[in-house]
Amino acid sequence: MRPPERWPLHPAPAATESLSSWLRRTASSYGMYSHQLLEHALGHRELSDAELDLNPPRYLLDELAKRTGLDQHRVQAMTMAGWVPWLFDSLTPAPDAYETYVHQFSVLLPPTRRQIYTPRKWLPWLAETRVLRGCRECLKSGPTILLFWQLPLMASCPVHRHRLETYEGHPADYIKWTTSAEDQRELPDSLFLMDRCTWQAIATGSVDLPRRSVHAGVWFRLLRTLLDELSAPQGRYGRQLEDVRRVWDHCGNPFRAGLHTWQPFETLHWTRQQQLLEAAAAAMEMIEAGSLTALGTSAHLLRPEPKAPISSGTPPGPPTARAGAQKQPTxxxxxxxxxxxxxxxxxxxxxxxxxxxxxxxxxxxxxxxxxxxxxxxxxxxxxxxxxxxxxxxxxxxxxx
Known part of the structure; x- marks a missing residue:
């Protein structure tokens, strides 16, 4: 059997480019559309951009690797399926998926104050409706669409420090920016720094936190946990209600992003998702600065190492007479x-x-x-x- 014919033209995929974007650019090298390339060159039925970027057939990915000379793992990394188990535990919804992913860690609230939800057909970061987001400056230089623009993981571009904006169409054939004035606000420094951490997780597989470096999988789950805590029903906060209100006041957004009833982060409008991301960034900044009480079991990861005490040269005083008088550790x-x-x-x-x-x-x-x-x-x-x-x-x- 003859090996499959190698395509003479196949542009190199950009870092974290989506499969649909790369196929569109490859097809344009031959004056074709991506569905025509799939049908005439590979004998495969047409797939939507959402199907290509989520979990396309494995044999199709293998065939694309053979036709272009790319490593199979590199082709799969252009799909969401290629980010299991780092970003997703699985792409198959499970009854306990929300608890497993979101409640493994805790940051602001102790685990006993968390309310466990079981939304149906829930997957982390993925919404049922595909939202087209991108960096206006990035798309000026070429029609490359990044895979992670589809997910509400970040609100800004770590290269140009601009907010991601929503659009319609297919760059470079046609694009219409649909971002509202509300979504064009100035980018807070804390949000940009948090987005840089997320980009570091995507690009390198780990994130440098104040205490130590953590695996990218830990970062994605920590961030999703904090978003859940910041949108929890008001009654769950207890004594920390005022602390949580200070977070929202600090970033200038409505308390709980204006939510009246709980909804999974993934189902919210992009405007509210941005507000929650801003609140998460503000909370991380305040925890690191020591101005916010965080009682979660993983909050220590966001605090800097404690400084060693500086000796004044004065001999220590006499020990406490009674052991019961010693202060209990916090x-x-x-x-x-x-x-x-x-x-x-x-x-x-x-x-x-x-x-x-x-x-x-x-x-x-x-x-x-x-x-x-x-x-x-x-x-x-x-x-x-x-x-x-x-x-x-x-x-x-x-x-x-």
Missing amino acids: LDELWNTVTTTLDACITAAKTDPMVAKHLFDFAHYGCRSEESVRALKDAFAELQIPLDSLSQTKGKKPFA
Whole structure:
């Protein structure tokens, strides 16, 4: 059997370009439309842009890789399916998908104050209706459409520092910008910085937070958690109600983006989604500055490392007479102790096989599957902890 004929013309895909955009540009090299290229060159039925960018047939991706000489993983990365499990746990809705994705972490609110919802057919970041968003400056230089413009992950372009705007049409054939005046407001610095973190997660696979670097999958879930907390019903905030109101006042948007009843972030209008993203950015800025109380179990990731106390040269006073008079540590202080100890263990495990084994044995406690063993070993490899001396034990995933 002869190998498939290599196409002589096939422009290189841009970083994070969507499959529909790349196919359209490839087809235009031959004076064709993308559906004509699929039909006449590959014998495949016409697929909409949404079908191409979400989860097209695997054999079609393999064929495109052969015809263009691109790596198969590079072609798949132009689709949402190529971002499982980093960005999505799965592209098949499940009854507990919202709880698994959004409630794995907590930032502002302690887990006990969160209300767990089970929206039907829910997938993180994906709306049922496709919204066309893009950077006006980027599209002036060429008709390249980025995959992540379709998702409400970011509100700005990290290159030009402009808000993403909605449009109709297919660049470069036709484009009509439909952005309202409300969506053309000045871009807050905090939002731009948060969007840069999201772009770093997309481009490099990790994000540098004040405390330490985290995996991109952790960042996407942390961000989605914070958006959920900022749109929670007012009664869930308890004593933190005024703190949450200060976040919304700080960014100048209506409380809870004007929501009267809870709705998943993905179903909201783009204007409200931007307001929630601005509130999330403001909350992160305030948590890092220490001006916002955050009682979630993952809030410590957004705080800087505590500074070591500077000695004044004065000898310490006498110890407290009664042990009961000692001040009880706060939740933040306890979490600081935990994370500091964990960071110290990880550092020691990189050079001491015995510490590495103890850390591995501790992490695997309570797990039941071989898949979790592999996941834990992958996590140790990513942390550069040698696995040579480890016995076959069970482990936990770094994130679900």
